[in-house]
Amino acid sequence: MTAPPYSQLLIGQLLRAPAGSDPDQTIHDGAGRVQTYRQFHARIGQLAAALARMGLGRGATIAVMDWDTPRYLECFFAVPMIGATLHTVNIRLSPEQVLFTINHAEDDAVLCHADFLPMLLPLLPRIRRPARLIFLTDGPAVLPPGFAGEYESLLAAESADFAYPDLPEDSRATLFYTTGTTGDPKGVSYSHRQLVLHTLAVTAGFGTVPGKGGVKRDDVYMPLTPLFHVHGWGFPYVATFLGLKQIYPGRYDPARLLALIAEHKVTFSHCVPTILSMLLDAADAARSDLSGWKVVIGGAALSEGLARRALDKGINIHAAYGMSETCPFVTMADMVASQSDDDITIRTATGRAAPLVELRVVDPQMRDVPHDGRTTGEVVARAPWLTAGYLHNPQGSADLWQGGWLHTGDVAHMTANGTLRITDRLKDVIKSGGEWVSSLALENLASTAPGLREVAAVGVPDERWGERPVLVVVLAGSEPVDAAIKQRLSGAIAAGDLPKWAMPDRICVVTSLPRTSVGKIDKKLIRQMMAKGEIA
């Protein structure tokens, strides 16, 4: 009575149902093109056939360089379904880093959108493994030199009824690179089984939120996270699994994003704080209505200031938490408890463990810290979809899984009922006089100061205290914000919410904050710039 092959958990099963039973539902791109799920299924079959005709199949690795498009979604399915690995190239990396990832992944093919040819073409001579090149374009299908075919022409030549191979569920399905602030990008991969279980867990976690929150089968979905970033946080698989109407906006342009939200009545999106902030600016300017839009914030902390701004525009906003190594779903804000818009504390909290996730907050000896909502430690996790390790990097993998738990590198405290609040990245904690000051707590308190656009808190070396906190701010206008920020911090110190040595020594004004390739504030670079006197 061994389980038969078709009881394996494979990405292709996500297409079966309930999606498969609603064949007239639509998927849109940002330029007005539309396809039904029926056509989508057919195109996945045609893409699978085209790839197979090129000799790509089990064991191959196939890279994609594209914006957020329906074609990319087709690759999310067709590539793993033929037994190959989808390498989602981070197109925001430097050309040298992109080259590094293509060589490290040993890509057998690269699907490249016209917009990224200027990056890819000069790299071609240095790609070590011969890779087949497929051209993605919205313009004339004139093949660049060295390319084997154009995506639409290749699909048009194939039949839709491809016979997908039976695969073991542990087959590698996806691969992408995470860029810490040090060293080479690290390859993170996921199996079919992990992605199916992640999809089910996201669906269970978001689907069962009562009232107006969560994800339901009448939602209209548009990602605002690049698809190369942890598979668009896994939501494209969820949206397809649930058969939702989907909008893939292409290159992110605030005005066009707002137009797409209005045109398609988008109800569910997810993004990093920076993107939301940018959209709110554009919406303010355009007086756009964003009420009823549900937005999940991840990738960086959701500050109370940004949350308040979004709620004021009628956006149903809340935080979730995860990272590249966790597929990424680990926690979400407790939207069962939060049934009112004013639950800012709940909406911005890292929240509670996702279904099937086991979370601990531990000291350096891996002992649990008290669950008192105050004592901090490192967040470690277990779940059936956490990456097993980094590609060709046994030491990095061993460090990640030290003691049999995945180490997130995030500092947090937990309450008795299991609500987690991240207070910092381990490496961003400000160590002043032997005590820890949470950079996120400082940023969060400052975030509600009028006239403030953005803020980062970092530790700068100090002879007496080791480190001292400094705030680096971007102003919304020309009004100074120092007094308002200091007033908020003093209030928190008086209330006992913040130690008194947390009051920053300086508040430095800059015109913009440096960011990583996935849109997070690059605090390492800020510290370097301060050391060099480039910020003062």
Added chain:
Amino acid sequence: MTAPPYSQLLIGQLLRAPAGSDPDQTIHDGAGRVQTYRQFHARIGQLAAALARMGLGRGATIAVMDWDTPRYLECFFAVPMIGATLHTVNIRLSPEQVLFTINHAEDDAVLCHADFLPMLLPLLPRIRRPARLIFLTDGPAVLPPGFAGEYESLLAAESADFAYPDLPEDSRATLFYTTGTTGDPKGVSYSHRQLVLHTLAVTAGFGTVPGKGGVKRDDVYMPLTPLFHVHGWGFPYVATFLGLKQIYPGRYDPARLLALIAEHKVTFSHCVPTILSMLLDAADAARSDLSGWKVVIGGAALSEGLARRALDKGINIHAAYGMSETCPFVTMADMVASQSDDDITIRTATGRAAPLVELRVVDPQMRDVPHDGRTTGEVVARAPWLTAGYLHNPQGSADLWQGGWLHTGDVAHMTANGTLRITDRLKDVIKSGGEWVSSLALENLASTAPGLREVAAVGVPDERWGERPVLVVVLAGSEPVDAAIKQRLSGAIAAGDLPKWAMPDRICVVTSLPRTSVGKIDKKLIRQMMAKGEIA
């Protein structure tokens, strides 16, 4: 980079989250006793420890004979979590059949409620394998002869922090017996992996229903399906996984069930049509308010008459479909399409495939029949949680999985968009003049006749036509129903919805219909009674 042991899908993981993070949520019995999830988790640990102390662990099989109680729910978790198999004994079987299942399952222990002692005690000498006996009682804990201990005393003696073993996810978790109308009961078993996946799929399917339907994390759950019947259709695992308030009513008594629904504001239940019909009668008598109660009907077809009656009382009712061999979730009514109460056709349809389920309707040569909403064939299915086969019954298992698909034995047609409607059990189809007449179609049409309580359509042998349809009816009062039924059937024949040879030759009035141990109408027995002239 092999998956570590804790990425296995185990029933214990369902306790983790989000349930684990809401420790003050409550679980109630039907007699006013209450426990929090914190206590529930502790009691599971204590039960595990008590069983382990008796030498029960990996490889053991542990039977339970009880009503729907919180203790039974504790067994749903503790028994599989120690690596043993939970045998849920069908306490509605005859004593001889219960004995057969205990011997066939090779039970190592039996947990028996006081109410079932009169059945169990006389069987003890004929139980072949020495079984430890544990006594469940709500009265004085006086041990019956041969019993090793009383449940509450055993738990009280143990600590809550039991160290559960790591298990492979394919470990057998549950076992129960399905009673066809022929032969011995057949043992159906499920693994940890299957039950976890089933829980996730039910959550995905029911959770993402928009609007007021489905299962959400603020629901109050009360099963109205015996827990021995396919693990209460899997919903107790779902409710616990989601951390819902739960009510386990004990023995089913209509007045008490209605009182519990009112007292706890129960919002979600599931049952066979008979139980709902019984509750509606009681509610009519007591003028109870049942508005806002969501009820999923399974186990037998939901007739339009019963659905209309429930909707008139404000019950959000719809059908789902499955069977003992399918864990049981296979389809549910399309509650995304049905956003109004009047979608009787949608609400009563067998519906659409559940997440991850692959469905086909095939002819005897396993060719797909046209998806035209008319052409019937047998429903066959694949999903990661279908039972691999019957215990110690290779021939039955091979028949069940003929051609690599699980054969449901149900006849249905499917529409182009994948909506399934069961028209009959293969063995209940009425074969008249070489054509098939759907017994369910006849019953459904008749069900809306005023004055009708219940109806069964069966085929009786006929020299000329092979079989001819006959209706057997139970009246609600003393008014005759023949004219009203015939009027409805004539209308359907005139509209082309029913062939004209489907008009029954006779309508026989009886005082009650015979039922199987799980509450389904026993058509085999009706046919036998008609052959013997006991119904005429």
